[in-house]
Amino acid sequence: MSSQGGSRRSQKRAPSTSKRTSSSENGGNLSKPPSPQGESSSSVGGAGGERTVKKLRLSKALTIPEGTIVSDACRRMASRRVDAVLLTDANALLSGIVTDKDITTRVIAEGLRPDQTVVSKIMTRNPIFVTSDSLAIEALQKMVQGKFRHLPVVENGEVIAILDITKCLYDAISRMEKAAEQGSAIAAAVEGVERQWGSNFSAPYAFIETLRERMFKPSLSTIITENAKVAIVSPSDPVAVAAKKMREFRSNSALIVTGSKIQGILTSKDVLMRVVAQNLSPELTLVERFIMRI
DSSP states (O other): OOOGGGOOOOOOOOOBSSSSSOOOOSOSSOSOOOOGGGOTTTTTOSGGGOOBGGGSOOBOOOEEETTSBHHHHHHHHHHHTOSEEEEEOTTSBEEEEEEHHHIIIIIITTTOOTTTOBGGGTSEESOOOEETTSBHHHHHHHHHHHTOSEEEEEETTEEEEEEEHHHHHHHHHHHHHHHHHHTHHHHHHHHHHHHHHGGGOHHHHHHHHHHHHHHHOOOHHHHSOTTOOOOEEOTTSBHHHHHHHHHHHTOSEEEEEETTEEEEEEEHHHIIIIIITTTOOTTTOBGGGTOBOO
16 A cells, blocks of 8 residues: 555645644645535544544654755654654645655655755645544545555644554454454354255355355455565665665565565665665665565
């Protein structure tokens, strides 16, 4: 899954970090947005007991001016241990977002100098965002449909936090676990029907087995397609080569492989935190120095 930095969609201008403007949803121009109260699908505020974004474990947003140099932005992100930063323009309005994937694919993979490139050149402008009263499931849908991992969260027109898709997934998984507990009776019923049909009904048996596999004990083979491709690099490859591979495969990570053996994994967060933020040269630094052993 990519971040919002994975595409350059045109959006309405997002809210301010200082309450100077009101929030809006995704749009196609830079006109002044309407009030967040005009947002029909997100203003329900958790009606019917559904969890809202404000109930999730939100992270405090790191905001910096859009004229900041990339290397400085990376150092600030590393010091806060965050993989996304929000950018503001001269009027303190939210103007963009930059993620670890942007640093990897739009800076390192493109051969740009982090100490000579401003973040406004590589940021995703006018990012999609949600209000604090949006439903958690709606926020998850936005990220899944848009194929990005981060969403700014606003309240009364002010950026208050940033939401990572893992927080939404945590909430969704909790609900799925509860549903699975309630579905134990269904599983028992399926097994009962299977016993009743016996071996004389091969087609129904196959159907039930497939149903049970996918509902109650899915495996990686049912989730990952046969044509799934991954970025693969050698321990002796420079980080710059790994970054290009990640860009090619539109991935946040690359497997470090020797022969047929996996040695580890290099992620875009490693590139941000352990290369750019440390002022190391992507062309001279080998990936073996930064792999996460698995």
